[in-house]
Amino acid sequence: MLDFTFTExxxxxxxxxxxxxxxxxxxxxxxxxxxxxxxxxxxxxxAELGLIAPTVSPEYGGQGFDPVTAGxxxxxxxxxxxxxxxxxxxxxxxSWGHVFNKYGTxxxxxxxLPNVTKGKWFLGIATTESDAGSDVxxxxxxxxxxxNKYIVNGExxxxxxxxxAYTRGGGHITIAKQFPELGAKGMTLFxxxxxxxxxxxxxxxxxxxxxxxxxxxxxxxxxIPPHYIIGQEGKGFYIVHEGYEYARGxxxxxxxxxxxxxxxxxxxxxxxxxxxxxxxxxxxxxxxxLAEHYTKLSxxxxxxxxxxxxxxxxxxxxxxxxxxxxxxxxxxxxxxxxACDAIDDVxxxxxxxxxSKECVDQVAWRAIRSFGWAEGxxxxxxxxxxxxxxGKEYISYK
Amino acid sequence: xxxxxxxKQVPDTSDVKFDERGxxxxxxxxxxxxxxxxxxxxxxxxxxxxxxxxVSVMTLAPEQAKxxxxxxxxxxxxxxxxxxxxxxxxxxTLATSYALSLAIQKTGPYDIIFAGNxxxxxxxGHIGPQVAEWLGIPHTSYVEKVEKIENNVVTVKxxxxxxxxxxxxxxxxxxxxxxPPNFEYSNPTMSxxxxxxxxxxxxxxxxxxxxxxxxxxxNGSPTRVVKMYPPxxxxxxxxxxxxxxxxxxxxxxxxxxxxxxx
Amino acid sequence: MNLSDYKGILVVGEIxxxxxxxxxxxxxxxxxxxxNDLNTKLYAILLGNNxxxxxxxxxYYGADIAYIMEDKILENYVAELYSAVLSKFIENLKPEIVxxxxxxxxxxxxxxxxxxxxxxxxxxxxxxxxRNGKFIQIRPAYGGNIMGEIITPNHRPQIATVRPNVFKAxxxxxxxxxxxxxxxxxxxxxxxxxVIKEIVKTxxxxxxxxxxxxxxxxxxxxxxxxEGFAILQELADLLGxxxxxxxxxxxxxxxxxxxxxxxxxxxxAPDLYIAVGISGTIQHIVGxxxxxxxxxxNKDPNAPIFNIADFxxxxxxxxxxxxxxxxxxxxxxx
Numbered sequence: 001m002l003d004f005t006f007t008e009x010x011x012x013x014x015x016x017x018x019x020x021x022x023x024x025x026x027x028x029x030x031x032x033x034x035x036x037x038x039x040x041x042x043x044x045x046x047a048e049l050g051l052i053a054p055t056v057s058p059e060y061g062g063q064g065f066d067p068v069t070a071g072x073x074x075x076x077x078x079x080x081x082x083x084x085x086x087x088x089x090x091x092x093x094x095s096w097g098h099v100f101n102k103y104g105t106x107x108x109x110x111x112x113l114p115n116v117t118k119g120k121w122f123l124g125i126a127t128t129e130s131d132a133g134s135d136v137x138x139x140x141x142x143x144x145x146x147x148n149k150y151i152v153n154g155e156x157x158x159x160x161x162x163x164x165a166y167t168r169g170g171g172h173i174t175i176a177k178q179f180p181e182l183g184a185k186g187m188t189l190f191x192x193x194x195x196x197x198x199x200x201x202x203x204x205x206x207x208x209x210x211x212x213x214x215x216x217x218x219x220x221x222x223x224i225p226p227h228y229i230i231g232q233e234g235k236g237f238y239i240v241h242e243g244y245e246y247a248r249g250x251x252x253x254x255x256x257x258x259x260x261x262x263x264x265x266x267x268x269x270x271x272x273x274x275x276x277x278x279x280x281x282x283x284x285x286x287x288x289x290l291a292e293h294y295t296k297l298s299x300x301x302x303x304x305x306x307x308x309x310x311x312x313x314x315x316x317x318x319x320x321x322x323x324x325x326x327x328x329x330x331x332x333x334x335x336x337x338x339a340c341d342a343i344d345d346v347x348x349x350x351x352x353x354x355x356s357k358e359c360v361d362q363v364a365w366r367a368i369r370s371f372g373w374a375e376g377x378x379x380x381x382x383x384x385x386x387x388x389x390x391g392k393e394y395i396s397y398k
Numbered sequence: 399x400x401x402x403x404x405x406k407q408v409p410d411t412s413d414v415k416f417d418e419r420g421x422x423x424x425x426x427x428x429x430x431x432x433x434x435x436x437x438x439x440x441x442x443x444x445x446x447x448x449x450x451x452x453v454s455v456m457t458l459a460p461e462q463a464k465x466x467x468x469x470x471x472x473x474x475x476x477x478x479x480x481x482x483x484x485x486x487x488x489x490x491t492l493a494t495s496y497a498l499s500l501a502i503q504k505t506g507p508y509d510i511i512f513a514g515n516x517x518x519x520x521x522x523g524h525i526g527p528q529v530a531e532w533l534g535i536p537h538t539s540y541v542e543k544v545e546k547i548e549n550n551v552v553t554v555k556x557x558x559x560x561x562x563x564x565x566x567x568x569x570x571x572x573x574x575x576x577x578p579p580n581f582e583y584s585n586p587t588m589s590x591x592x593x594x595x596x597x598x599x600x601x602x603x604x605x606x607x608x609x610x611x612x613x614x615x616x617n618g619s620p621t622r623v624v625k626m627y628p629p630x631x632x633x634x635x636x637x638x639x640x641x642x643x644x645x646x647x648x649x650x651x652x653x654x655x656x657x658x659x660x
Numbered sequence: 661m662n663l664s665d666y667k668g669i670l671v672v673g674e675i676x677x678x679x680x681x682x683x684x685x686x687x688x689x690x691x692x693x694x695x696n697d698l699n700t701k702l703y704a705i706l707l708g709n710n711x712x713x714x715x716x717x718x719x720y721y722g723a724d725i726a727y728i729m730e731d732k733i734l735e736n737y738v739a740e741l742y743s744a745v746l747s748k749f750i751e752n753l754k755p756e757i758v759x760x761x762x763x764x765x766x767x768x769x770x771x772x773x774x775x776x777x778x779x780x781x782x783x784x785x786x787x788x789x790x791r792n793g794k795f796i797q798i799r800p801a802y803g804g805n806i807m808g809e810i811i812t813p814n815h816r817p818q819i820a821t822v823r824p825n826v827f828k829a830x831x832x833x834x835x836x837x838x839x840x841x842x843x844x845x846x847x848x849x850x851x852x853x854x855v856i857k858e859i860v861k862t863x864x865x866x867x868x869x870x871x872x873x874x875x876x877x878x879x880x881x882x883x884x885x886x887e888g889f890a891i892l893q894e895l896a897d898l899l900g901x902x903x904x905x906x907x908x909x910x911x912x913x914x915x916x917x918x919x920x921x922x923x924x925x926x927x928x929a930p931d932l933y934i935a936v937g938i939s940g941t942i943q944h945i946v947g948x949x950x951x952x953x954x955x956x957x958n959k960d961p962n963a964p965i966f967n968i969a970d971f972x973x974x975x976x977x978x979x980x981x982x983x984x985x986x987x988x989x990x991x992x993x994x
Binding site: 433490491492495496516520521522523524525526527528530531532535536537538539540553557558559560561562563564565566567568571574579580581613619620621622623624625626627628632634635636637638639642643645646647648649650652653654656658659 | 739740743763764767768769770771772774775776778779780781782783784797801806807808809810811812813814815853854855856857858859860861862874875899910911913916917918923924931932949952953954955961966967968969970971972973974975979980983984987988991992
């Protein structure tokens, strides 16, 4: 049965988040480009409303929201914050909160998740390293069991929220090799508190999403207790993909929302601005671009919601892992490109002004550009879809 | 304590856009919970916090007002009454307040009734006072705050144009509320929205409230809107779109001429 | 209800701070005109204690009969008391039209009277007319963006409330003759459950009253913040005027309610009204349309305010107002 409507409850959620975002996020969004942080007040407000990691079960402080509802919240946050900082803050915690909720030990969940949903601690994901991004198996960080604890050594790089977890509290779900000889079956996922002894952070000044930090950290003989292991030893490679996929679905929604919002700004502009005695909106060159981008981004949006819906179906036992992987990869494949293309044209319509730092659209472009690689590159999305279509025997490399 | 809040869903006319003829664009205007009513609800919830009891919300409106009542439940109200029937179509404030008073008697008795001082679409401010009159209870309008309830007496702060009055009323009474400036309206929390689903939502039709049907709807409405038209225009003035300084100089010249500045 | 039993127009006046509130005389002046159109009598009533000295002015402004309802119990206004005694009075008098000031008190007790009498009431009328013998009540509708004409065809009395300064008090004639009638309030059905504990006046120091200023510089949503109003104050000070605000600006907490101009605020008619960042909904326009000169500054060339402005500048107030101030200073130096 095809039903493209959201539930009454979802509409109420959308309205509440939109209203909150209009009052509390829109007025401060651009300032984050300078302050490089999300205001405490906004984080508190989000926590109060129940917007942080709402995918976590209620007994740990979450709302038990399904992926589509999580997507709705992401969409509204994206519309309100062109810097992308709050959308990223949200999507990382929502996605990896779900993984933690599903695979974490009871003890760890009780200890950590309520602090995350209250906005006190940041929960991130750390799989990428200086020499290994798409090639997760290229991870050099190791974890070994010693008596009743685990010792971790290595480094992670290009990680979101390092400063947030290091200064406020919290940690990152991290992947490391436990049994190198087992390849994909030898990796383990675990929670790594960033304020642990042996962690040294560093920060990167990147192109956008200025309100949330990007950085890395070295891990020098850091000890973690057994209850911080997520899922079983050796299952990390498989579990981590569930998190990536959730995040990718949210990224697709966020990209569509940011692109469509930019088009709205562009439409207002082209109605006002005149050239050769006519408003720009009367020129078909611009009209056609508008129609094309709007069409692509609208389909992106529905594709994203479909993928998130399918993810939910898998949670209910009604869809397979592979169907979901494919749908999610399809949703993310063109998300960044299509959104950035649309935003780039909106900048172009504004001529020289579009090139100035005053232009909001260039902020949005820089934010969305990060989604070309975050939580999985667009190239990998093509690898995934090909693999699902052709079959495992055609994979060239592991 | 049994507390009731009367609410209304109104078009969101605060963000109205106009087309190039200066005519208001009606499509795509959202419907929202009347802000005065939301304030009344938040005051009522505060009173419930302090003194215990149950807060019900009630509206007389077409079905689409459901989202406004749901919002009230999500904000913390315990129960919703939605009175909706073709029979009420075309009601003016007298017919509306009459039907509401019947529903109140049917679902009550209530210790205290809250209402927004006015609705942002009609701005009449009639419903609160008229419901109070139909019910034969005292009321106060322009209430910015309920100070306390003690010994079955409610103390309120009611605004004047240049000050305020502190007023005591014996319960049951009706309080018509006006938000203080800068009031921070609450947004429904996620858990509030989830809980709202399971709260009683009671639909009532004209037959469910015992009363004089001739006083319902259009037939029960003494007032009629007979005509609607755009506002009268003054003679078109001079609109400057170019250089600001030049425009300003011309205007100042005119003001000097007309002796507004000397 | 036999409509022909109802004759005459009644104006309910208001005593405030031991004086007759000016809106009373404004409504009597308008009532006089309507009474002439209908060829009927005009009545006015005041409630209170020790108020008989005010009776003459009611006559001089145009009332044929001035009713003075005096009683110790009426000394302080209480909603349920005033509505009860006025309801009984009107029930007996049977006027065809009743005009009530749309002040805080009028908007509080007035609707109760309409409910008691089970008749129609129209709030905040911006004009009243007699056309073909019918009483037409005109007010903004749909959130204030269109004008609506309202009638109360089959019920009496037809009650209308009107805000201060919508009409002018005029034709004061000390030689007018009229009747003064003292009436006692009918307290038979009164069951007082309301007590006024205190009345506190909060006077604003230094701020000019918006509805008394010769020049008003008003800001709306386009100002964008509370701080943005500072430059409007600067301009107003230079012009010897007051700063007003649209409803949106007040709702957003940038300006106090006492500065609000519009249908649910003040009606003003200064020599100069400068509307800054105000789109010009009817809601606002009805409060300032009678200003002698209207200047509008707005970024949106389609803003309806430009339809009623004598002069308009399409632009950002943050750039325009400083230039205005600069040029004004130059001019004033001359």
